Amino acid sequence: MPPLLQRLHAARGAADPAQAQPRLAQLLSPDSLGGLDAAVALLARAIAEDRHILVVGDFDCDGATACAVGVRGLRMLGARRVSHAVPNRMVHGYGLSPGLVEDLAGLQPDLLVTVDHGIACHAGIAAAKARGWQVLVTDHHLPGDALPPADAIVNPNLRGDAFPSKMLAGVGVMFYVLLALRRHLFELPGREREDQAAATDGGSGHRQPPDLRSLLDLVAVGTVADLVPLDANNRALVAAGLRRLRAGQGCAGLRALIEVAGRDPGALTAADIGFALAPRLNAAGRLEDMALGIECLLSDDPCKARGIAATLDGINAERRALQQQMTDEAEAALARVTLEGVLPPALCLFDPHWHPGVVGLVASRLKERTHRPVFAFAPSEPGGASLRGSARSIPGLHIRDLLAAVDSAHPGLVERFGGHAMAAGLSLARDALPRFEQALQAQVARVLDPASLQAEVVSDGELQPHEFDALHARLLRDGGPWGQGYPEPLFDGCFAVLGWRIVGERHLKLELGSGRQRLNAIEFGGWDGQAPPASVRVAYRLEPDAYRGGDAIQLVVVHREPA
Numbered sequence: 001m002p003p004l005l006q007r008l009h010a011a012r013g014a015a016d017p018a019q020a021q022p023r024l025a026q027l028l029s030p031d032s033l034g035g036l037d038a039a040v041a042l043l044a045r046a047i048a049e050d051r052h053i054l055v056v057g058d059f060d061c062d063g064a065t066a067c068a069v070g071v072r073g074l075r076m077l078g079a080r081r082v083s084h085a086v087p088n089r090m091v092h093g094y095g096l097s098p099g100l101v102e103d104l105a106g107l108q109p110d111l112l113v114t115v116d117h118g119i120a121c122h123a124g125i126a127a128a129k130a131r132g133w134q135v136l137v138t139d140h141h142l143p144g145d146a147l148p149p150a151d152a153i154v155n156p157n158l159r160g161d162a163f164p165s166k167m168l169a170g171v172g173v174m175f176y177v178l179l180a181l182r183r184h185l186f187e188l189p190g191r192e193r194e195d196q197a198a199a200t201d202g203g204s205g206h207r208q209p210p211d212l213r214s215l216l217d218l219v220a221v222g223t224v225a226d227l228v229p230l231d232a233n234n235r236a237l238v239a240a241g242l243r244r245l246r247a248g249q250g251c252a253g254l255r256a257l258i259e260v261a262g263r264d265p266g267a268l269t270a271a272d273i274g275f276a277l278a279p280r281l282n283a284a285g286r287l288e289d290m291a292l293g294i295e296c297l298l299s300d301d302p303c304k305a306r307g308i309a310a311t312l313d314g315i316n317a318e319r320r321a322l323q324q325q326m327t328d329e330a331e332a333a334l335a336r337v338t339l340e341g342v343l344p345p346a347l348c349l350f351d352p353h354w355h356p357g358v359v360g361l362v363a364s365r366l367k368e369r370t371h372r373p374v375f376a377f378a379p380s381e382p383g384g385a386s387l388r389g390s391a392r393s394i395p396g397l398h399i400r401d402l403l404a405a406v407d408s409a410h411p412g413l414v415e416r417f418g419g420h421a422m423a424a425g426l427s428l429a430r431d432a433l434p435r436f437e438q439a440l441q442a443q444v445a446r447v448l449d450p451a452s453l454q455a456e457v458v459s460d461g462e463l464q465p466h467e468f469d470a471l472h473a474r475l476l477r478d479g480g481p482w483g484q485g486y487p488e489p490l491f492d493g494c495f496a497v498l499g500w501r502i503v504g505e506r507h508l509k510l511e512l513g514s515g516r517q518r519l520n521a522i523e524f525g526g527w528d529g530q531a532p533p534a535s536v537r538v539a540y541r542l543e544p545d546a547y548r549g550g551d552a553i554q555l556v557v558v559h560r561e562p563a
Contacts, residue, residue, distance in 0.1 A: 004472060005479045008460055008489050014232075021479075022236040024213070034161040036180040038152035042136050043181050046111045047079045054109035056096055057086040057294055058116040058170070059285030061278045065222030066115035066138070066171040068251075068297035069215050073178040076210035077185060083107060084298075086290045089357055090381065093388075094416070094425060096124035101131070109133055116170025116222075117141070119155055120418045122148045138173045140228070141418050142400055165233040167485070171222030172237060178212055185209075216241040217250035218297060224270045225278035227422065229485025238270060238481045253296035256309035257281070264546065270481040271488065280309070283316035286357030323361045326354050330362050330376070331369070345453060346444040347374045348437040350387070354378035360390035360423070367392040371455035373399060373444065375426075377433065386415075387433060391424045396452035397444070399424045405447070406439050413439065457539045457559045459492040468517060470551035473544045492539045494563045495519070497532050508532070512555065520545065523557035535563035 001009075001017050009020035018026065030036055046053050053074060057067025067084050074082045085104055087093065092100040095117040101124050104112075111134045118125065118137035125135050125148040135150040142157050154177055156163040168176070186209035220241020223234055230238060244250055245258070245268050254277065258265050261276035284293035296308040330349050337343060347366060354362070359376035367374045377389040393399035400419040403426060407414045413436055417426035428436055463472075482488035495512035503509045508526035512519045521540065539559040545552035 002472075002475055004467060005475060008476075008479070011460060012486050019232060021239065022232045024236055024240050026232070027236050028164055028233050030176050030180045030183075032161075033154065033156060033163040033176055033180075034158055035152055035154040036177065039136050039138070039154050039177055040181050040184045042111060042134060042152055043074070043079075043113075043177075044184055046134075047074075047077065047185075050080055051110035052081045052083070052108060053079055053111045053113060054104065054107060055082065055084045055113045055115060056100075056104075056117075057084060057290065058095065059086060059089050059290040060116070061225035061281045061285075061293075062170045062222040063116035064281055064285070064290050064293045064297060065218040065225070066169075066174045067294050068253075069171055069178070069218050069222075070113055070115050070138075070174050071298060072218075072251075073174070073212060073215055076212070076214075077178065077181055083109075084294060086285075086294060088289050088291075089285060093380070093427070094418075096121040096128065098123050098127040100124060101127040105131065111136065114138060115174050118148065118150065119143045119153070120148070120416070122146070125150050138170070138177055140168050140170050140173050141420065144404075165231050167229045167231045167234055169223040169226040169228045169234075171219050171226075172228075172234065175212070175215060175219050175237070178215070182209055182212060213240065213244075214249075217244045217254055220245070220270075221254060221273050221277055221281075224273040224481075224483055225282070227274075227484045228420075230270075230481060230483040231485065235481055235486065238483070242268060242270065242481060251297060251300070252302045252305040253299050253309065256296065256302065256305040257312070259306065260309045260313040267477065267544075267546075269477055270483045274483070279319070280312045280316045283319040284312055286361075287315055287319055287322070287355070319358065319361075322355055323358050323365075326351070326358055326362050327365050329354075330366055334366065334370070343370060343372065344441055345372060345448055345450070346440055347372055348377075348433075348440060349374065350377040350433060352379060352383075356380055356388040359388070360392070360425075363390050363392040367394065371453060373397055373402075373448075375440065379430070380427065385430050387428055387430050389426045389428070391419070391426070393422045393424075394452060397448050402440075402443055402447065405443050406436070409443070410435070410439050457492075458487070458490070459539055460489050461491065462493045463491050463542065465515060465517065468514075468519060468542065468553065470544060470553055473542050473553045476542055477544060488541060490539055490541060490558065492537065494535065494537045496535055500532055502527050508557075510557070512536075512538075519555055520548075520553070521555035521557050523560060526557060526560065532560070533562045536560050537563045 014020035055067050055070040057063045071082050071084050087100050113136045115138050119139040119141050128135050137150040137153045139155045156166050156168050220238045246266050257277050263272050263276050281293045284290050299305040356378040359378045363374040363376040373393045375389050375391045377387045380386040380388045391399050398421045403417040415427045476489050495514050498513045499511035501509050506525050508523040510521040512521050538557045540555040540557045545554040
């Protein structure tokens with residue numbers, strides 16, 4: 001491993017190449033993941049008895065990829081009657097709700113498998129059980145005080161679960177369920193194995209175990225998109241999925257999304273997943289129906305997949321425009337608050353005209369700008385009395401635990417909530433918003449260290465002059481995967497500003513000088529109406545310049561200040 005990569009991985013806690021770039025052989029065994037025995041028994045019996053298995057996804061990228069992994073994987077393992085469904089954000093709300101169960105009744109399922117949700121869906125699971133359906137919950141969200149009445153639950157974050165990695169995304173949990181089911185179906189001893197093989201292969205008894213690695217492209221996309229920390233186990237999954245995508249071995253839907261996004265599949269990175277593929281899938285769930293995104297991921301027809309991907313690309317363009325409008329409105333409201341005084345430790349934003357599918361993106365953008373936890377709300381439906389909110393947090397404040405504390409102190413104020421340390425969703429009555437904001441600010445003031453409100457930029461230090469070249473830019477690009485909890489390399493240094501211009505109204509193109517070197521740089525969203533000073537200190541990423549091609553490089557500036 002080159003010295004630069006050794007230094008970067010060591011700074012992230014990886015002591016040797018095996019820890020820095022883990023392979024599938026190092027993947028954690030399913031043995032310690034709780035609930036797998038019961039889950040496998042349910043699925044194996046459903047396959048053997050030719051029961052109808054209905055995989056119920058969620059309307060974000062993790063939920064969509066988990067649904068596709070579940071459907072594809074169960075079919076690979078011998079299930080003949082597998083279908084899928086996903087709630088519509090505007091009609092059903094989040095997860096397996098009683099309304100969704102009612103709409104699914106016509107499909108006459110025998111076994112529901114929830115992916116990326118279910119741990120908080122008590123009423124929906126009870127409604128499914130009342131109809132005589134079995135329910136398997138696969139989820140990774142934090143559980144509440146009581147568990148839902150499912151037949152089996154697989155979730156690494158259940159209390160007492162011994163699985164070493166709590167960071168699996170929903171798609172990762174489903175993949176582990178399939179790993180355990182595969183072992184059960186194809187690695188049973190003697191006569192029992194032959195009988196099980198016959199039950200899953202029309203009586204031939206000679207079916208070979210399927211290669212579940214073909215699902216890792218989907219696992220990688222869902223894991224990166226959900227912003228779960230990339231611990232060693234997740235990095236092994238993501239790296240393997242990226243290798244398949246770079247080799248052109250991804251499913252037709254992902255290949256089509258790479259194409260419409262204008263990305264080079266041979267040089268695809270985790271950042272490309274996060275900023276190009278995931279938004280196009282998520283846009284379907286935000287503005288339309290995630291059923292379209294799941295259809296793209298399940299398609300094996302390249303022509304059909306390209307058509308769906310083009311539609312998703314169009315929806316994403318609409319989402320970007322709507323997001324920009326809502327963000328501009330939020331920033332204008334924020335400017336009025338700033339004029340009146342000091343910003344509160346948490347921001348609570350609402351506009352009656354906002355779209356509920358985009359409030360999470362607005363919260364994320366405002367969180368980055370203000371370095372404060374942000375809650376953004378919109379009516380669940382136009383003119384409705386119920387609000388749907390999305391929250392984004394900062395290091396040092398566990399946002400889901402914060403909501404749990406507010407709920408405990410004010411029972412009934414929050415109708416529903418769930419999430420992770422850094423992101424959460426909730427719903428409440430419109431007339432309860434002032435009381436919620438008051439309770440929120442009180443709880444944040446109680447638990448948040450004021451020092452956490454000071455933004456920090458953590459750098460990997462300076463690059464040496466000989467490291468500003470295409471070789472090192474490609475090493476950095478391909479040396480990951482980088483992502484949440486294992487950050488992409490970021491460097492800093494002082495440079496002379498040799499030239500600058502505005503690009504696309506909001507971006508700043510720079511020519512920076514260091515010694516005898518002249519370096520191209522770009523700061524996305526960096527134009528603030530003021531010319532940059534003659535000398536700057538910047539934090540930046542070193543990347544190949546895909547626009548100019550060849551051995552061209554550029555610095556992507558993420559922070560700039562006078563030198």
